[in-house]
Amino acid sequence: MSMKPFERGDAPPDGSASTSQRSVPAISDAQLASVLDTAADGIIIIDEHGIVLTYNKACERLFGYTAVEMLGRNVNAIMPNEHSRAHDRYLKNYLGTGHRKIIGIGREVTAQHRDGTAIPIHLSVGEAVTSAGRQFIGIMRDLRARNESEQRLAQLQADLVRMARVSAVDEMGAALAHELNQPLTALMLYLQAVERACAKHGSGASIPTSVMAILEKAVHEAERAGSIIQRMRQFIEKRDPVRRLVDINPLIEDALELTILGSPPGTRIVRALGADLPQVMVDPVQIQQVVVNLVRNALEAIKGCDVQTVRLSTAWAADGVRMSVLDSGPGIRPEGIAELFKAFSSSKSRGLGLGLAISKSIAQTHGGDLLVDAGGGGRGACFTLLLPLPDATTAGTTTTKDGHNGPERHRGW
Structure with a gap:
């Protein structure tokens, strides 16, 4: 780090320094370097031509350039193009007119990382007059x-x-x-x-x-x-959750009847419901909620598509039952997959971003899961709900809180 910004040992040219001024011990370059490098904020000192004289460790972290790379270089290297072109002109105007725009004031500005990323910072600028000319110290706080x-x-x-x-x-x-x-x-x-x-x-x-x-x-x-x-x-x-043995297909049919109310004309919902599926131990209303969420999302995804089809299927899984909802939309963008099941991450202006997060939570509390194939490349997205088979302790259940018999076929609410 260059330590030439302020010539602290210079006496006034007329030799009129007071005794008290002369008795103040000078700060060594090592002490100043230590202060600069332990500062949390970025500190840069430039001369009146915009050349960097001092560049501390915080600046290295903030902008990605090392001190070796920045010392002796114009400070506009860490400014966006629209600002860097005007910076030298601003310095020249200030030196000629004395009109301040930021010196002694401080304000939010945009800097630029080495990789081109824009960085919002709060910039405070001070000025010092030395025998080598005017120098400017900038203190920068990362606002990200x-x-x-x-x-x-x-x-x-x-x-x-x-x-x-x-x-x-x-x-x-x-x-x-x-x-x-x-x-x-x-x-x-x-x-x-x-x-x-x-x-x-x-x-x-x-x-x-x-x-x-x-x-x-x-x-x-x-x-x-x-x-x-x-x-x-x-x-x-x-209501409190109540689980009972039900057939999955009638449950889905009831949920579909609620979901397709008001769906746009031209939309096709194709059912491919498997036969002779085993019963599952679930809270029917919660599973209906998952079906409603998935089908509504699928209907939203196919809006504006030439082919508007949602295919809903059920089948045996390895150790249970699976239900899949496949749409004819464009699929899910890769950058959206990581946020898909997080709360409040909806890309829809009218959505809360809770549907998929709640649906996955419901699936997992039932001992299953909610999986997604993002599609793309001409394929729509496919969401699959997995539900396990009831274990030995629940398979023989015959009566539930609402009085229904376990083996009884689910017929509605």
């Missing part, structure tokens, strides 16, 4: 950690606000489902009453057969709407 913390805090605050909105919508949805259930029930009863009244007239009734068929369809659709709302209420209600 602070900025990242602020960004994380801002993101967490935004996520909390969105979660509050989701919670409000969740409560509204439960209330809406409850309120809609009553008029739908009444509508179904009225339609059934009309159907019975028409049937009393016998074959000689004036009501055409086509009208009776329409009434029957209306009753069927009212029953279907009521069933969907009932399942929605049970899907979102607060």
Whole structure:
């Protein structure tokens, strides 16, 4: 490290130094070098031409250049191109006019690492006049950690606000489902009453057969709407997990009926559900939640694609049952795989980034796992839920908290 920045031993040219000034012991070059090299902030001293005279260890860590590489070099080597071109001009203007833009003030600026990475720093600049000319000392504090913390805090605050909105919508949805259930029930009863009244007239009734068929369809659709709302209420209600032996295929069918409501036209959901699959010991609502999350993500991935298909399959696995959801989208970008199952890492503007994280947690608490094949190169992404077979202690379970028999086929909620 060059130690020529300040000529501390020079006496004033008129020899008028006071006794007290002369009695102050000089700081040795070794002491100054020690102070500079133990400083947490980067310290650079340049002359009036921008040539680096001092460059401490913190600067080496911050910018990637060693002191040997920087001493005697123009300081604009650690500035982005748009700033480096103007730096020499700024120095010349200051020396000519005395007009300060940063000296004695300090502000946030952008520096540049050796590899080209932009580095936000807080720069404070001081000035000293020596017999060798003016020299400028810059103290630089790396702001990346602070900025990242602020960004994380801002993101967490935004996520909390969105979660509050989701919670409000969740409560509204439960209330809406409850309120809609009553008029739908009444509508179904009225339609059934009309159907019975028409049937009393016998074959000689004036009501055409086509009208009776329409009434029957209306009753069927009212029953279907009521069933969907009932399942929605049970899907979102607060409850303790309850595991029981169920067949996986009917469970998936129920979840699909909830998921495809409102899906865009042209979307194809292909089912390839395996036959004679063993029952699994699961919490049905939690597994439905995984299915809903995976299928909704798949529907999101195929938006705008020429072919919009989601293929859902079930089959035997090595030691259990697997369910796979394959989409016809572009696949997952390699840089996104590492963050895929982390909370709050969604790339969607309307998502919280919790769906996959929760789904993997549910799979693992059931003794299974949630795996992903990222696809790409003309293949869509494929998510696979693995569920183990029940062990000997649970295989014989016949009764659960809700009163269902274990071997009974799952038929809905």
